[in-house]
Amino acid sequence: MTEEPCQCSDCQRFYKEHDRLIREFPTFKQQQELNWASIQSFRTLCSKVIDELQRNLSENQTKENTISEENHLSDIEINEALDELENVNAYLFSIEALMERILDIKVSKNIELKFKEVSKEIAPDPLNVDRLILNRLFHQTPDMPDKKNSN
Numbered sequence: 001m002t003e004e005p006c007q008c009s010d011c012q013r014f015y016k017e018h019d020r021l022i023r024e025f026p027t028f029k030q031q032q033e034l035n036w037a038s039i040q041s042f043r044t045l046c047s048k049v050i051d052e053l054q055r056n057l058s059e060n061q062t063k064e065n066t067i068s069e070e071n072h073l074s075d076i077e078i079n080e081a082l083d084e085l086e087n088v089n090a091y092l093f094s095i096e097a098l099m100e101r102i103l104d105i106k107v108s109k110n111i112e113l114k115f116k117e118v119s120k121e122i123a124p125d126p127l128n129v130d131r132l133i134l135n136r137l138f139h140q141t142p143d144m145p146d147k148k149n150s151n
């Protein structure tokens, strides 16, 4: 019934990161804050890049004939990226709305202790079933860039 955990570099990276987030943020409140900050930072960064790309696009259009060497982004590339990033921001906005509902929930001190207790149990376990289920998404992305040589 239990599947053998995949040991490809993407999965191993995911296991490490997953456990780190449990170890370093072992309470309900910390997980709320972490996930909120994570969604917000993702959205902030995407928004800034969208602004920047739109600026590039309008600059390209105003100085049609001056092709500088620094200008390595084509209009097609920019337009495609804008479409995709705008979709991403719409999804993030939806997640944010759901996250607000989660942020409304508070748990008692005793329940927080239970969170800490459970976090110690599951974080060092490389065969954590929940983590394996979560990682399906990561693993099944075939064109995910290989980051094993970066730091």
Ligand SMILES: [Zn+2]
Pocket (backbone or CB within 6 Å): 006, 007, 008, 009, 010, 011, 012, 139
């Ligand atoms: Zn894998």
